[in-house]
Amino acid sequence: MLNIGIIIGSTREGRVGPQVASWIQTQGIDSSLNLSLVDLKEFELPLLGTGEPKNFATFQATIKALDGFIFVTPEYNHSIPASLKNAIDYLRDEWANKVAGIVSYGGLGGARATEHLRGILGELQVADVRTHVAFLMNVDFKNWSEFAPQDYHKANVTNLFKQVKAWGEALKTLRS
Numbered sequence: 481m482l483n484i485g486i487i488i489g490s491t492r493e494g495r496v497g498p499q500v501a502s503w504i505q506t507q508g509i510d511s512s513l514n515l516s517l518v519d520l521k522e523f524e525l526p527l528l529g530t531g532e533p534k535n536f537a538t539f540q541a542t543i544k545a546l547d548g549f550i551f552v553t554p555e556y557n558h559s560i561p562a563s564l565k566n567a568i569d570y571l572r573d574e575w576a577n578k579v580a581g582i583v584s585y586g587g588l589g590g591a592r593a594t595e596h597l598r599g600i601l602g603e604l605q606v607a608d609v610r611t612h613v614a615f616l617m618n619v620d621f622k623n624w625s626e627f628a629p630q631d632y633h634k635a636n637v638t639n640l641f642k643q644v645k646a647w648g649e650a651l652k653t654l655r656s
């Protein structure tokens with residue numbers, strides 16, 4: 481079974497990212513994927529090059545062991561949060577030739593952050609699938625804080641898992 485990490489991209493106090501990531505993991509119970517949560521906050525990575533990343537080896541080993549990723553990202557100023565970009569910048573080979581799905585949230589579903597993330601992943605040779613799950617802060621959250629997704633997202637999430645599985649299997653051959 482493919483090991484897919486659900487990466488929680490936001491690290492700020494009071495973030496909603498973990499609620500979204502946990503829900504995605506729950507939806508994947510029949511996906512035939514081994515889904516684990518990867519919380520960037522736990523690694524406490526300083527800005528690249530500005531201090532001792534004491535958990536770097538653990539972070540590197542965690543990403544290396546995965547066959548692919550589902551990035552759960554909010555939109556900050558029309559892009560991904562610095563925490564996610566910084567974590568991505570720490571590694572190169574460990575990301576390459578793997579599959580990714582994107583789940584985003586924001587006022588407009590995090591659409592602009594998603595398009596930025598696709599560009600970044602292209603540089604790292606990460607193959608991001610077409611299906612994109614986008615949650616609207618005004619619709620899928622109560623008071624912008626309590627995650628309460630609309631039912632219609634479920635079909636999209638199922639498609640996301642299917643595409644991640646198909647491309648994830650195919651990309652394994654490049655890494656063997």
Ligand SMILES: Cc1cc2nc3c(=O)[nH]c(=O)nc-3n(C[C@H](O)[C@H](O)[C@H](O)COP(=O)(O)O)c2cc1C
Pocket residue numbers: 490491492494495496497498554555556557558559585586587588589590617624
């Ligand atoms: C610094 C910052 C910038 C933001 N910029 C945007 C934005 O450009 N577009 C948007 O839709 N939401 C924006 N938001 C709102 C976030 O989408 C919303 O607060 C969301 O809960 C953030 O995710 P998090 O709680 O996991 O950190 C911004 C939030 C922050 C903290």
